[in-house]
Amino acid sequence: MIRPITPDDTDALIALSDATGLFGSKELEELVEVLSDYFGGNIDRDHFWITDDDDGLVGVAYYAPAPMTDGTWYLYLIAVRPDCQGQGRGTAMLRYVEQALTARGERVLLVETSGMESFERTRAFYRKCGYDEEARIRDYYKAGDDKIVYRKVLAAPVLVVNNDTEALANASSNPIS
Numbered sequence: 001m002i003r004p005i006t007p008d009d010t011d012a013l014i015a016l017s018d019a020t021g022l023f024g025s026k027e028l029e030e031l032v033e034v035l036s037d038y039f040g041g042n043i044d045r046d047h048f049w050i051t052d053d054d055d056g057l058v059g060v061a062y063y064a065p066a067p068m069t070d071g072t073w074y075l076y077l078i079a080v081r082p083d084c085q086g087q088g089r090g091t092a093m094l095r096y097v098e099q100a101l102t103a104r105g106e107r108v109l110l111v112e113t114s115g116m117e118s119f120e121r122t123r124a125f126y127r128k129c130g131y132d133e134e135a136r137i138r139d140y141y142k143a144g145d146d147k148i149v150y151r152k153v154l155a156a157p158v159l160v161v162n163n164d165t166e167a168l169a170n171a172s173s174n175p176i177s
């Protein structure tokens, strides 16, 4: 079940994040602080953490608005426990995020990842989920390690009228790429 996280999830979230191998020990410590701020209400309320709970936490995602934009959001983190990868869980969490944002009338979701060969499966995941490579910043993370920005335009809600489908008013300003 995909659901928002609660304070009781903290230890399991840290263990899950550790298991993904994406975080070093310093970053895990920062994550503890971020979660503490989140649960303490010290972070903008438009920041969201969700988890995939299947008799224990097996996935996590974190998304928040891109500063100084109108309706553009970042997926800052998505990860699935290694022994549960490749079962559709990452796709389901990403769909959950997209649907939550679309329901709020948000426009664009961005996600960044590395251009290194070792991240090819991660990039394939985003492409399969409908994300297009929008930008590449060469040598961003370190020399030879580019940052790639993927972008997806969030679909406008559809209104059914007389057996016909008609996009809601905001659709015209939100073309689907």
Ligand SMILES: CC(C)(COP(=O)(O)OP(=O)(O)OC[C@H]1O[C@@H](n2cnc3c(N)ncnc32)[C@H](O)[C@@H]1OP(=O)(O)O)[C@@H](O)C(=O)NCCC(=O)NCCS
Pocket: 020, 022, 077, 078, 079, 080, 081, 084, 085, 086, 087, 088, 089, 090, 091, 092, 112, 113, 114, 121, 122, 124, 125, 128
């Ligand atoms: C990337 C990630 C979130 C995808 O979630 P997932 O549940 O494994 O992916 P899904 O089952 O929904 O989708 C499967 C597709 O994702 C891609 N994929 C990426 N990493 C994969 C992995 N470790 N195992 C299986 N598929 C993976 C493949 O293209 C796969 O399609 P295929 O089965 O046709 O080869 C997850 O694999 C993960 O946590 N990886 C490590 C952390 C990471 O890279 N996070 C992104 C940070 S930038």
